[in-house]
Amino acid sequence: MDLKSNSPTAPAKSLQNNHGVLRLCKYFDFLSTISFLFLTYNAVQSIYRSIAKPWDLAFVISCYAELTLLHVCLKIRENLSTDAPIEHKHRLKIAVWILISLLTTTVAYRVAQIMPLSLKIVIWGMSGSVIVAGFYAFFIFDKDVKEANGYCKLDKTEENVNKFHEQLSPEEKV
Secondary structure, eight states, X not given: OOOXXXXXXXXXXXXXXXXXXXXXXXXXXXXXXXXXXXXXXXXXXXXXXXXXXXXXXXXXXXXXXXXXXXXXXXXXHHHOOTTSOHHHHHHHHHHHHHHHHHHHHHHHHHHHTTSOHHHHHHHHHHHHHHHHHHHIIIIIHHHHHHHHHHHOOOOOOHHHHHHHHHHSOHHHHO
């Protein structure tokens, strides 16, 4: 299954011939579209029900806008080519992290409104830890992996791979 080619349509043709992988991708894109339409339908219903309550209306509209922008950013990232500049990928990563943090904060604020003080502290602590963990996973952990890959360069020549496999017992190979 060789997917490397200089022409932009070659991978699609290759995928189409390999067990319907392209059809599976189109199926998941269809599911994404259906999910987004379902979200839009529910947002419209919620907006209609909360017309008289400005804070509820602001919550529904802000959550819908954040989820929509997040969906758009993820679709853009999905459609970026492998030779796209790193700056574009990094900017999208920043935008996704900001949107996720904003959505987490919005929902935490809404939930914390109806909770007693002890649970408000727990909710804000949990949302803060999610935001910090997301920052670590998106920006700091990625650098650690790149550094580790720099130290761990394996010689993948056929001779060395064969030596490695000869040294393993059948139990270790499994």
